[in-house]
Amino acid sequence: MKKLILSAATLALMTGMGVADTVRLGTEGAYPPYNFIDDNGEIAGFEREVGDELCKRAELECEWVINEWDSIIPNLVSGNYDAIIAGMSITDERDEVIDFTQNYTPPSASAYMATSADVDVSTAVISAQAATIQAGHVAESGATLVEFATPDETVAAVKNGEVDAVFADEDYVKPIAAESGGELMIVGDLVPLGGGIGMGLRESDGELRAKFDAAIQTMKDDGTLNALITQYFGDEAQTF
Amino acid sequence: MTTTKHLTAFSSIFTVLLLLAITAPVALLFGFVGATAARSHFAPLRWLGKTYSAVVRGVPDIAFFLFFVIALDQGIEWLRHKIKCPDWPDAIRQGNDFVVCSAAKMPLSESSTFVHQSYGFSLAVLTFAIVFGAFAANVLYGAMGAVPRAQMETGEAYGMSNRQTFWRILVPQMWVYALPGLSNLWMILIKATPLLFLLGVRDVVYWAKELGGLKTNAFAYPHPDWRLWYFLGLLVFYLTLTKLSELILNRVMARLTHGQATAGGEAARKATS
Structure with missing residues (x-):
């Protein structure tokens, strides 16, 4: 009681x-x-x-x-x-x-998205949002990293040719690639990152x-x- | 174009205009006080005035906005904490964390979003006023020095005190010298308003980015990257604002030049005679 x-x-x-x-x-x-x-x-x-x-x-x-x-x-x-x-x-x-x-x-996968399938993600110029695990991964991978403040800008940079590919959570880029009408596609292997x-x-x-x-x-x-x-x-x- | 989101975006135009309307006079006041202090015969006051304008002008805006606002906010909360929770057992600084008792939060956690936004906005106004006040102090200091000494001497010859010559002769005449510098500052202030987002206030530039950005099917109206069009709108907005200011400032200039012993005043005299 x-x-x-x-x-x-x-x-x-x-x-x-x-x-x-x-x-x-x-x-x-x-x-x-x-x-x-x-x-x-x-x-x-x-x-x-x-x-x-x-x-x-x-x-x-x-x-x-x-x-x-x-x-x-x-x-x-x-x-x-x-x-x-x-x-x-x-x-x-x-x-x-x-x-x-x-x-x-x-723990989810991150993916590269580019405008053409023949981008070599280990040497290309890659955009990622600043201070993310994706940015850290690109910096260590040997590719050239270009950082942006917002996710939207990282995708825009691929579209206007400023970078070769964007690296972000697969869940973020997948719908964008799917709805781009073939302009954008997932390239390279998926990378498991983080916990x-x-x-x-x-x-x-x-x-x-x-x-x-x-x-x-x-x-x-x-x-x-x-x-x-x-x-x-x-x-x-x-x-x- | 009529969703709640768009309406919020349109209202952010007024946020910007309100910021300008409040910041400009406050900054001018800061500048005036700063300039007067820098001219003071009392040495500590003079040092204070000069240090203010030298230090604040020297620190990059963006650093000032990031550092100063957090410091100011923490300072306010620290003071409230000391007053409201004197027997709080824990330290305020715990490693990286800044922890005050919940009664000392500024604003309180449970207060409405509007209160939080107003508080953020006031911090923004204060920060803008301090930064632009420093520049204005320098402009006004120069303008005060540019008023011909003979004008002051005439006042003194009539038996005016220091205070009287300052308020009746120096201050009315200095504006014509200050105006080109001040109008410059005003233009820069207009352009600097997008720094608002650093302080958590969502201004027109933030909304243009947000609304124009690529929208997938997660949104009710998916569309591609339309930022170009939204930014063109911004271009029109800011150019209209600066053009209007220019027209108004030219009028003010013409009015201030009237009857002044400057080249502009002379030109105005010749034009009318």
Whole structure:
């Protein structure tokens, strides 16, 4: 009985805290289908749905904030929002500065996209978004790296011939190639990079991280996460 | 063109205009205070005025915008933290993290998006005002020096105090010397407004990029890269703005030159006589 009262009290306390504290989620809003701005000017996409569901399960009041990719980590550690949910792969370098939840997408492949099939991606000029694992990979691969601030610009650079190919998450370039009417195509082999995508949190914010971690686990367990992945990235996308 | 997203984009034009309307007078005020301080007979004040305009003018805008705003924001939160949560057990700096108690957040986490945006906008206005105020201080300092000494001496001969000669003779006459420099600054300020996005305020350039960018089937209306057209629109917008400013500034110049002992004033006198 005593235990029951105690747990009820803790539960009440926890939900009480959940309502009082608004958790601000930072995203880029320029990386469809992960996150983008829809015609209502609202943030939409895979991460919008995942984030809203996670907040519901963790009983948190969440609000979305758009921040450009370049300063997305500095603004997190400075406290302008409480979590990053922006297609950010879990890497060791980032883990030194911030903390990650467990991944909510399986480790995914990155792909090269070019205007012709005979591009040799190991020597060509490749565009990638700045401060991404793809940019890091290109820099190490021996190809010439050209960095851009937004994903959109990396694709535009291929189209206007500034670079030979763009290197990005397969899930980002695949729909673009498919809808380009043959102008753009995936070239070379797929490259598995990173440990999947996770939410980024301040290292001092262990409590919030635990809440999101638990919520992600429940979504993995009951299959809702897999359903969302299939919905946004197609049937052949990797699931948990 | 009439989706909510487009309407937000159109309203960002007013964000830019509002920023210009608020920043220009505030920057001018900063400049005036800076220039006056730099002319002061009291040495520390003079040093302060000169340091302000020298340091801020020397730091690249983009560095200033990235560094100063975060520092300012953290400074405000640090002060609020000290006042509101004096018995907070944890350190504010924890490794890379900057953590203050939730009551000290500026603005509070639970306040509405509008409050957050207004706060970001005010930070932007302040930063722009400080940067452009430094340039204006230098322009005004030069303009004050350009007013012929004889004018001041005449005032002194009539028994005016330092304060009186400053306000009644120097200040009314300096504008004609300051205007070319100030109008230049105004033009640069117009062009510098896209820096707003660095501060998290979404301006017209951000929206042109966002709306014009390639859209796949994930969006309701897929279309190819239309940024060229959106940027042409921006070109028209900014050129109209600068052209209008030029027309207005020319009028102001003509008015200020009237009756002045400058080449412009002389030309105006000859033209009317």
